[in-house]
Amino acid sequence: MKGATQGPTTTQKxxxxxxxxxxxxxxxxxxxxxxxxxMDKLNAHLGSLSEHFDIPKVGPG
Structure with a gap:
């Protein structure tokens, strides 16, 4: 092919x-x-959150 390029173009590079x-x-x-x-960092972050975001108790028990 006459117009085909060899290798990646400048944009591809x-x-x-x-x-x-x-x-x-x-x-x-x-x-x-x-x-x-x-995990310690995540637990510290979760411990600092208010309980507003806790999963509510739903159902019997």
């Missing part, structure tokens, strides 16, 4: 670089804390 950058950023954020640290 830019997109791929941005995608790799976002992926690296997400990985770095994910490995920042251990699972236990993330």
């Amino acid at each position: 830019t997109f791929q670089l941005a995608r790799e950058k976002r992926t690296n950023q997400r990985v770095n954020e994910a490995i920042q804390y251990t699972h236990r640290q993330r």
Whole structure:
């Protein structure tokens, strides 16, 4: 083919670089804390919330 391009276009290269950058950023954020640290942080956050958001008791018992 005469008009076919070989390899990615400039826009595709830019997109791929941005995608790799976002992926690296997400990985770095994910490995920042251990699972236990993330769970402790979540439990502290949930403990600080008011009971307004608790599941209401519905039904007999």
